[in-house]
Amino acid sequence: MKKNFDCIVIGYGPVGALLSIFLSKLGLSVAVIDKNLDIYPLPRAIHFDEEVMRIFQMVNLSEKISEISRIGTKGMHFVDNEDTVLMERKGSDAIGELGWQKSWYFHQPQLEKLLRYNAEKDKNFVSFLGYEAQKIFQDNNLVTVKSYSKKLKKELILHCKYLVGCDGANSITSDCIGKEIKDYGLKEKFLVLDLKVDNRYQNIKNLPDFTVQHCDKVRPVTRCYISKKRRRWEVKILPGDNEKEFLKSKSIWKFLSKWIEKKNATIERSQLYIFRSILKKKWYKNRIILAGDSAHLSPPFLGQGMCAGIRDVAVLAWRLKGFVNNKLSSHDLNNYQRERIPHVSAFIKLASEVGKIMSNPDILKKSEKSQSMRLFDFPKPRLTKGFFYNCSLSGTLFPQFVESDKRSDDTLGYEFVFLALKEDAFSDVDIDNKILLRKTAKGFLRDWIVKRKIVGLIIRPDKYIFGSATNEKNVKALVSHFYNLYRI
Numbered sequence: 412m413k414k415n416f417d418c419i420v421i422g423y424g425p426v427g428a429l430l431s432i433f434l435s436k437l438g439l440s441v442a443v444i445d446k447n448l449d450i451y452p453l454p455r456a457i458h459f460d461e462e463v464m465r466i467f468q469m470v471n472l473s474e475k476i477s478e479i480s481r482i483g484t485k486g487m488h489f490v491d492n493e494d495t496v497l498m499e500r501k502g503s504d505a506i507g508e509l510g511w512q513k514s515w516y517f518h519q520p521q522l523e524k525l526l527r528y529n530a531e532k533d534k535n536f537v538s539f540l541g542y543e544a545q546k547i548f549q550d551n552n553l554v555t556v557k558s559y560s561k562k563l564k565k566e567l568i569l570h571c572k573y574l575v576g577c578d579g580a581n582s583i584t585s586d587c588i589g590k591e592i593k594d595y596g597l598k599e600k601f602l603v604l605d606l607k608v609d610n611r612y613q614n615i616k617n618l619p620d621f622t623v624q625h626c627d628k629v630r631p632v633t634r635c636y637i638s639k640k641r642r643r644w645e646v647k648i649l650p651g652d653n654e655k656e657f658l659k660s661k662s663i664w665k666f667l668s669k670w671i672e673k674k675n676a677t678i679e680r681s682q683l684y685i686f687r688s689i690l691k692k693k694w695y696k697n698r699i700i701l702a703g704d705s706a707h708l709s710p711p712f713l714g715q716g717m718c719a720g721i722r723d724v725a726v727l728a729w730r731l732k733g734f735v736n737n738k739l740s741s742h743d744l745n746n747y748q749r750e751r752i753p754h755v756s757a758f759i760k761l762a763s764e765v766g767k768i769m770s771n772p773d774i775l776k777k778s779e780k781s782q783s784m785r786l787f788d789f790p791k792p793r794l795t796k797g798f799f800y801n802c803s804l805s806g807t808l809f810p811q812f813v814e815s816d817k818r819s820d821d822t823l824g825y826e827f828v829f830l831a832l833k834e835d836a837f838s839d840v841d842i843d844n845k846i847l848l849r850k851t852a853k854g855f856l857r858d859w860i861v862k863r864k865i866v867g868l869i870i871r872p873d874k875y876i877f878g879s880a881t882n883e884k885n886v887k888a889l890v891s892h893f894y895n896l897y898r899i
């Protein structure tokens with residue numbers, strides 16, 4: 412049995428599964444270890460955004476994932492006790508600047524099944540399920556993980572060049588890196604109920620086809636429209652509640668009776684959660700790295716926790732390929748952390764703020780708040796520090812254009828691309844170098860470049876702009892800065 416891998420991923424949740432797909436597609440050998448044999452069955456993510464769909468596209472999964480997802484056309488409405496809309500995030504079926512619709516709804520176990528199926532198709536990938544990682548240690552060259560299967564009463568010792576802990580909220584990997592956290596202060600207990608509904612009944616048809624967040628000082632409630640067959644209720648549990656009583660089926664149905672009757676639906680899954688807003692301060696130590704919930708926890712009011720983990724994957728996978736192939740210094744892990752922490756913290760802060768408004772809508776009465784939050788959207792933070800060439804476009808996401816169902820990212824791939832107006836801009840790019848692909852811009856891509864008065868730009872595999880050049884002299888500086896960072 413093979414025991415040495417380029418990368419080991421601890422945790423086969425959505426983040427670990429997607430990272431494994433990326434890494435094995437990049438030609439690295441990958442082993443995933445998970446303590447559970449099966450997919451986590453309890454209610455969790457139901458929403459992802461346009462950027463996440465674009466990341467799925469990077470490994471050719473967007474089409475398959477769109478088949479098991481619904482476009483969120485009507486958004487998220489925050490209402491008071493009189494059903495007056497206090498705040499709204501608009502939905503739309505229009506394709507946005509990243510090449511996809513802005514909101515998608517799905518059933519997490521179905522998505523995870525699809526991810527696992529695709530991970531397991533790759534010959535570079537192997538999984539060890541039912542093994543709990545218990546000890547991780549590293550020297551200058553190698554990371555070693557000791558895991559144990561209770562069922563098989565068997566120890567497993569594996570080695571790798573880099574280990575990524577995608578092992579969720581109670582991460583053992585994170586314990587090896589450091590315990591310092593930033594807590595954004597939200598800590599609330601919610602009961603999450605997933606219902607299978609019978610859409611033939613009129614009262615089910617009458618339910619809203621969007622998410623409603625009932626802002627209420629006494630008991631905030633979220634109601635989500637996942638699909639025609641599935642709906643979710645999230646109900647705040649108050650300190651004075653008799654939890655045991657509240658969780659009884661009779662009490663739950665009594666609570667739900669305001670919207671739905673027992674004969675119209677069945678409770679598919681239910682779970683009590685404590686929603687937290689936490690960011691780990693350190694995401695790596697030498698060859699051990701964090702991604703997903705092991706690095707950050709967001710309250711689910713914006714449906715962004717898993718999305719953040721998926722974004723970690725897109726900016727980490729190309730780096731791991733670079734480290735393993737000795738093209739990129741592992742010091743660049745500091746850039747991974749510098750790029751991701753401010754980005755994810757913008758989302759956690761907003762989700763925490765929204766959570767606080769749900770429990771105290773009076774916050775919105777402060778006039779500036781009500782203006783700025785009335786119509787809100789997800790943040791789009793620019794990455795200011797990291798693996799970039801300093802210029803006005805670096806750290807922003809390159810747009811994606813759609814023309815007759817063809818998406819421009821598909822012509823770029825998950826690669827570093829030097830996209831230029833004219834071929835002569837390529838004179839500084841080494842032809843034999845397979846790391847920086849050379850492409851001449853056509854159609855919308857060309858128009859976009861012309862409009863920005865640049866002659867070319869380097870786009871990273873994750874579609875962040877590395878840097879751009881306004882003239883030939885700049886091209887030289889841009890390309891040589893890239894080669895300084897990414898050795899050939």
Ligand SMILES: Cc1cc2nc3c(=O)[nH]c(=O)nc-3n(C[C@H](O)[C@H](O)[C@H](O)COP(=O)(O)OP(=O)(O)OC[C@H]3O[C@@H](n4cnc5c(N)ncnc54)[C@H](O)[C@@H]3O)c2cc1C
Nearest residue numbers: 422424426446455456457458544579703704714716717718
């Ligand atoms: C109620 C609720 C609603 C949510 N809604 C949304 C939403 O709409 N949109 C969104 O983007 N996010 C949402 N989230 C967040 C989302 O579910 C998580 O962010 C996401 O599942 C995290 O994925 P992960 O792969 O990082 O971790 P996990 O899915 O937690 O996976 C971790 C894996 O690691 C394994 N593991 C742990 N320790 C070990 C060990 N020592 N050895 C081996 N294996 C180990 C576990 O078995 C597990 O399989 C929601 C969360 C909740 C609770």
